[in-house]
Amino acid sequence: MRHEVTTRRVLYEIPGMQSVRVEKSTFTGANGEPLPLETYEPINPIGDCVVAMVEGYPSANFETHMGCKFMEMEWTISMARLIAASGMTAVTHSNRQAEPDALALMTHLGAKYRKTGLWATSGHGPLALVVASHATCAVLNNPMTKDYCPDTPLFITRAGKDETPGLNADLDAFMARALAENKPITLVNYPEAPHAFDLSLDTSETRRILQQGLDFLRANLG
Numbered sequence: 001m002r003h004e005v006t007t008r009r010v011l012y013e014i015p016g017m018q019s020v021r022v023e024k025s026t027f028t029g030a031n032g033e034p035l036p037l038e039t040y041e042p043i044n045p046i047g048d049c050v051v052a053m054v055e056g057y058p059s060a061n062f063e064t065h066m067g068c069k070f071m072e073m074e075w076t077i078s079m080a081r082l083i084a085a086s087g088m089t090a091v092t093h094s095n096r097q098a099e100p101d102a103l104a105l106m107t108h109l110g111a112k113y114r115k116t117g118l119w120a121t122s123g124h125g126p127l128a129l130v131v132a133s134h135a136t137c138a139v140l141n142n143p144m145t146k147d148y149c150p151d152t153p154l155f156i157t158r159a160g161k162d163e164t165p166g167l168n169a170d171l172d173a174f175m176a177r178a179l180a181e182n183k184p185i186t187l188v189n190y191p192e193a194p195h196a197f198d199l200s201l202d203t204s205e206t207r208r209i210l211q212q213g214l215d216f217l218r219a220n221l222g
Contacts, residue, residue: 001067005075005199006067006072006075007074008074008075008200009074009075009199010075010078011198011206011207012198012211013082014082014085015085016043016085020042020084021041025037028108029095029096031100033096036093036094037105038092038093040081040083042086042087042088042090043087044087046088046221046222047115048113048115049113049222050088050089050109051221052090052109052116052119052135053076053090053092053093054118054120054124055094055095055124056125056126056128057123059094059095059096070092070094075198075199077092079198082210083214083217086214088217090119099127099131102127103131106131106134115220116136117135118137119138119139120143121142121143125143126143126144128143129145129146130148132150132154133151136153136220139154139155140154141157141198142193142195142197144171149178152184153186153220154184154186156175156188157187157188157189157193157213158175158187159193159194161192161194163195188212190206190209
């Protein structure tokens with residue numbers, strides 16, 4: 001049975017989202033075997049670019065825990081449609097092993113598009129930070145982090161009331177290191193936001209911050 005959270009859509013909708021065309025295909029995973037890929041075609045494209053919504057867990061484990069694949073979550077689908085309606089191709093994928101297959105995906109996308117961006121949230125954040133070195137830019141919302149910050153421009157949203165134990169403490173330490181290293185990083189602090197605010201906090205501020213992330217992608221990928 002699907003977990004309830006997998007049925008929730010992102011709390012922001014713009015014109016054109018429901019008319020986005022979706023193409024199912026595959027890409028070559030790290031072991032040389034094909035893996036599922038879904039491409040959301042952009043409306044009024046801003047340029048030769050793509051935004052990958054990377055999956056930070058092995059797909060089989062995710063499906064066992066959540067009751068569906070990451071690329072089948074309503075959040076994933078609606079977020080990809082939001083990105084595509086904002087003028088950028090969006091892709092979702094499945095994997096066998098999270099990091100090797102995400103790097104294989106970046107190689108695949110790099111051969112097809114001039115610029116690649118990332119959009120990641122929560123526990124997908126550590127993987128996004130690893131593969132961000134192969135991207136033009138990345139947006140991370142309420143992310144778990146690593147002891148590593150790439151030189152890639154990052155846009156990070158901090159959920160001020162995130163209830164995930166240790167997440168904000170680790171994120172604050174990550175930000176301090178990134179600033180000490182003079183990394184190209186933008187932080188937006190959303191004081192009233194819980195974890196996964198884009199699924200649960202239906203406010204104009206939620207929509208404004210999501211739009212800021214989209215604008216960041218457009219500025220770097222256009």
